[in-house]
Amino acid sequence: MVYLDNAATSWPKPESVYQTMDQFLRRCGGNPGRGGHSLALAAAEKVEETRLLIARLINAPEKERVVFTSNCTEALNLGLKGLLKPGDHVITDCIGHNSLVRPLKKLENQGVRVTRILPCFEGFLSPEEMKKAIIPETRLIVVTHASNVTGLIQPIDKYGAIAKKHGLIFMVDAAQTAGMYPIDVQANNIDLLASSGHKGLFGPPGTGVLYLSERVDLEPLREGGTGIYSELEDQPQTLPYKYESGTLNTVGIAGLGAGIKFLFQEGREKIQSKVHFLREHLNKGLAQIPGVILYCQSEGSLKKGAVVSFNLKGWEPAEVGVVLDQTFEIKVRTGLHCAPVAHKTLGTYPQGTIRISPGYFNTLEEVNFTLEAVSKIAGAKAF
Amino acid sequence: MVYLDNAATSWPKPESVYQTMDQFLRRCGGNPGRGGHSLALAAAEKVEETRLLIARLINAPEKERVVFTSNCTEALNLGLKGLLKPGDHVITDCIGHNSLVRPLKKLENQGVRVTRILPCFEGFLSPEEMKKAIIPETRLIVVTHASNVTGLIQPIDKYGAIAKKHGLIFMVDAAQTAGMYPIDVQANNIDLLASSGHKGLFGPPGTGVLYLSERVDLEPLREGGTGIYSELEDQPQTLPYKYESGTLNTVGIAGLGAGIKFLFQEGREKIQSKVHFLREHLNKGLAQIPGVILYCQSEGSLKKGAVVSFNLKGWEPAEVGVVLDQTFEIKVRTGLHCAPVAHKTLGTYPQGTIRISPGYFNTLEEVNFTLEAVSKIAGAKAF
Numbered sequence: 001m002v003y004l005d006n007a008a009t010s011w012p013k014p015e016s017v018y019q020t021m022d023q024f025l026r027r028c029g030g031n032p033g034r035g036g037h038s039l040a041l042a043a044a045e046k047v048e049e050t051r052l053l054i055a056r057l058i059n060a061p062e063k064e065r066v067v068f069t070s071n072c073t074e075a076l077n078l079g080l081k082g083l084l085k086p087g088d089h090v091i092t093d094c095i096g097h098n099s100l101v102r103p104l105k106k107l108e109n110q111g112v113r114v115t116r117i118l119p120c121f122e123g124f125l126s127p128e129e130m131k132k133a134i135i136p137e138t139r140l141i142v143v144t145h146a147s148n149v150t151g152l153i154q155p156i157d158k159y160g161a162i163a164k165k166h167g168l169i170f171m172v173d174a175a176q177t178a179g180m181y182p183i184d185v186q187a188n189n190i191d192l193l194a195s196s197g198h199k200g201l202f203g204p205p206g207t208g209v210l211y212l213s214e215r216v217d218l219e220p221l222r223e224g225g226t227g228i229y230s231e232l233e234d235q236p237q238t239l240p241y242k243y244e245s246g247t248l249n250t251v252g253i254a255g256l257g258a259g260i261k262f263l264f265q266e267g268r269e270k271i272q273s274k275v276h277f278l279r280e281h282l283n284k285g286l287a288q289i290p291g292v293i294l295y296c297q298s299e300g301s302l303k304k305g306a307v308v309s310f311n312l313k314g315w316e317p318a319e320v321g322v323v324l325d326q327t328f329e330i331k332v333r334t335g336l337h338c339a340p341v342a343h344k345t346l347g348t349y350p351q352g353t354i355r356i357s358p359g360y361f362n363t364l365e366e367v368n369f370t371l372e373a374v375s376k377i378a379g380a381k382a383f
Numbered sequence: 384m385v386y387l388d389n390a391a392t393s394w395p396k397p398e399s400v401y402q403t404m405d406q407f408l409r410r411c412g413g414n415p416g417r418g419g420h421s422l423a424l425a426a427a428e429k430v431e432e433t434r435l436l437i438a439r440l441i442n443a444p445e446k447e448r449v450v451f452t453s454n455c456t457e458a459l460n461l462g463l464k465g466l467l468k469p470g471d472h473v474i475t476d477c478i479g480h481n482s483l484v485r486p487l488k489k490l491e492n493q494g495v496r497v498t499r500i501l502p503c504f505e506g507f508l509s510p511e512e513m514k515k516a517i518i519p520e521t522r523l524i525v526v527t528h529a530s531n532v533t534g535l536i537q538p539i540d541k542y543g544a545i546a547k548k549h550g551l552i553f554m555v556d557a558a559q560t561a562g563m564y565p566i567d568v569q570a571n572n573i574d575l576l577a578s579s580g581h582k583g584l585f586g587p588p589g590t591g592v593l594y595l596s597e598r599v600d601l602e603p604l605r606e607g608g609t610g611i612y613s614e615l616e617d618q619p620q621t622l623p624y625k626y627e628s629g630t631l632n633t634v635g636i637a638g639l640g641a642g643i644k645f646l647f648q649e650g651r652e653k654i655q656s657k658v659h660f661l662r663e664h665l666n667k668g669l670a671q672i673p674g675v676i677l678y679c680q681s682e683g684s685l686k687k688g689a690v691v692s693f694n695l696k697g698w699e700p701a702e703v704g705v706v707l708d709q710t711f712e713i714k715v716r717t718g719l720h721c722a723p724v725a726h727k728t729l730g731t732y733p734q735g736t737i738r739i740s741p742g743y744f745n746t747l748e749e750v751n752f753t754l755e756a757v758s759k760i761a762g763a764k765a766f
C-alpha cells in the first residue's frame with residue numbers, strides 16, 4: 001500500500017507520536033486546570049510543553065499567544081470572526097480552501113466587504129495589486145500560504161510588509177506549510193497564523209493552532225470553563241484560556257508535541273529537502289507520461305509545497321483515483337479538495353484534479369511505482 | 384494511587400479504548416470525506432459507527448442528528464448561540480457549569496433575556512416555577528441534568544413535558560450523566576442534548592456531542608471544508624456536515640466508540656449500580672467523620688450522580704485536596720469546579736468544596752482508604 005495523500009493528513013505518524021498518545025492517556029489521564037492533583041498537573045505540563053514547541057517553531061514571542069483549536073478550520077474561523085465587524089474590508093486570494101472561503105462568505109453576508117485578488121500568471125498574488133486594493137476600511141489581509149491544490153507557496157514576507165506599512169492585520173493560513181517551510185511570525189509581520197496539527201507537524205487529527213500577535217484581541221467563539229478564574233461569570237481575558245474553553249484534546253496535543261519534537265530532531269530542512277526531491281521526481285515523471293496535464297508546476301522551485309495536481313486526458317479525475325486505489329493500492333485524492341475557488345482560478349472546475357502529495361515517510365520506490373501505475377492507466381485508454 | 388476525580392474526566396479508560404485509538408491511528412490514518420481511497424473510507428466508517436452508537440444510547444431517531452464537537456462546551460455554545468437571537472427569552476437553572484453560564488451571559492449581553500430559577504429546598508427546579516417563568520418571548524428551556532458540584536439529578540422528563548406543551552425548545556447539559564443515567568431524547572422531548580465524551584461515555588478528552596431534534600435548525604458556529612459539496616462557497620446544509628467543518632478528531636471519536644461499546648457490554652445499569660454503591664458508601668462514611676459538612680446528600684436516592692461534595696471544619700477545601708494528593712496519593716478536585724453559580728446557590732462560594740467523584744473502575748477498598756484519609760485529616764486539627 002502506498003499512501004500519497006499527505007496534504008489531507010500526514011500518515012503514518014512518527015512512532016513516538018503513537019507511543020506518546022498511548023502512554024499519555026494511560027498515565028496522565030487528568031484534566032488540566034480541572035484539578036490541583038498530580039494527574040491533572042501532569043496533563044497540563046504536557047499541554048504547555050507542546051505550546052512551547054509550537055511557539056519555538058514559529059518564533060512566537062510568548063507561548064501564551066499560541067491557542068489550541070480542534071483543527072485549522074476552527075483557528076481560521078476564530079481569527080476571522082473574532083476580528084471582523086460589519087463595515088470592515090478584507091483583502092484575500094482566490095486559491096483558498098473552503099475553511100477560509102466559507103467563513104469569509106458568511107462574514108460577507110453579514111456586511112464585511114471582501115476583495116479577492118486573482119493570482120498573476122505565475123500563480124502568485126501580486127503585491128502591487130494588493131496595495132491597490134487597500135481602502136480606508138481595510139482591516140485585514142488574509143492569504144493562503146500554500147495552495148492545497150497546486151502547492152504554490154506565496155511570498156508571505158512581502159504581504160506582511162505591506163500589511164505592516166499600512167497598519168493592517170495580517171493573517172496566514174499555514175495548513176499546508178507549517179512544519180515543512182520556515183515561518184517566522186515576527187519577521188514576517190504575521191498577526192494571525194492558523195494551522196492544523198495533523199499535516200506537516202506530524203500530530204494526530206483533532207489538533208490545530210492559532211497564533212495571535214499582541215496587535216489583535218479577538219472575540220472568543222465559545223465561552224465556558226477554562227479551569228482558571230472559575231469565579232467569573234464572564235469569560236476570563238487571560239491568554240490562552242480566553243480562547244480555550246472546555247476540555248482540550250489533551251491526548252492529541254501530547255501527540256502533536258511528539259510530532260514537533262520529531263520535526264526538530266530530524267530537522268525541518270532535511271524533511272523539506274526529501275519531500276521536495278520526491279515531488280520533483282514525481283513532477284518530472286508525470287510530465288513524460290502522454291496525456292498528463294500538470295498544473296502550476298515550476299520545476300526545481302523550492303517555492304512549491306509537496307503537492308502535484310494533474311489530469312489525464314480522457315479520464316475523469318475520480319476514475320483515476322479509483323483505479324489507483326483499487327488496482328494499485330495507491331492512496332491519492334481526486335476532485336475539488338475542498339477548494340472550488342482554487343479550481344475555478346486554475347480552470348479545473350468542476351471536475352477537479354488528481355492530487356498526489358508525498359510525505360517524509362514516502363520512498364523513491366513508492367513514487368516510481370506510482371509513476372508506473374499512472375503510465376499504465378494512461379496507456380489503457382486511447383485519447 | 385487512587386483516582387477519584389471522574390466528574391472532571393473518567394480515568395482510567397477501558398483497555399479497549401487505548402487499543403482502539405492506537406490501532407486506528409496506525410492503520411486508518413485517512414481523513415474521512417477528504418478522499419475516496421480505502422484509508423479515508425476506513426476512518427469515515429469508524430466515525431459513523433460511533434455516531435450510530437451514540438444515537439442508540441440516547442434513542443436519537445437518526446444518527447445524522449448526532450454532531451461531533453471537540454467538547455461539551457462547544458456543544459453547548461453551538462446549541463445556545465446557534466438558536467438564540469436578541470429578544471428571545473430563556474429559562475435556566477442556577478446550578479450550571481461555566482460552559483452553560485458563560486455563553487448565556489454573553490448572549491444576555493447581546494439582548495437575550497434570561498430567567499434563572501433557584502432550586503427548591505431539595506435542590507430540584509420546581510416545574511411550577513418553570514411554568515410561571517414562561518412569557519410570549521420564551522424560546523428555550525435549558526437545564527443541567529446533574530450538577531457537577533452536588534450530583535443532584537433533575538427530573539428532565541417533567542421539564543421536557545412543559546417545553547413540549549408550550550412549544551418551547553428543550554436543551555439538556557448531560558455532561559455529568561450521559562452513559563451513567565438513562566436519557567431518551569424522544570421520550571423526554573429533548574431538542575438539544577449536549578455531552579462530553581470523556582466522562583461517563585469512557586472516551587478520551589477532545590470529544591463531545593450535540594444531538595439536535597428535527598425541531599431545531601441551528602446557525603453553525605464555524606464554516607469550512609466538510610468533505611461533501613466541495614463546490615459550494617456557502618456552508619452545506621446537510622446534517623451532520625453542516626456543523627462538522629474541518630478535520631474531526633477521528634482518533635478520539637474511534638476511542639469514544641470503543642468506550643460506548645464497553646458501556647453497552649458491561650451494561651449501563653451495572654455501571655450505575657456499582658458507582659451508586661460506592662457513592663453511598665462514601666456518603667455514609669463521610670457523614671460519620673466529625674467536622675465533615677456534606678452538601679445536598681439524599682441518602683439512598685438514585686436521583687444523585689456520582690459526586691459527593693463536602694467541607695471539613697477548620698480547613699480550606701484546597702488544603703484538604705493538597706493533603707489528600709501529597710500525603711495519600713488520592714486525586715480529588717477542590718474549589719469551585721468551574722461552577723461558581725452552583726456554589727452561590729449552595730452557599731459555598733467562594734471557597735468551594737472538596738469533591739469526590741468515584742467511577743466504575745474504583746473499588747470499595749479505595750473508597751475505604753479515602754474515608755480513613757479524610758478521618759485522619761479531620762483529626763489532625765482541633766476545631
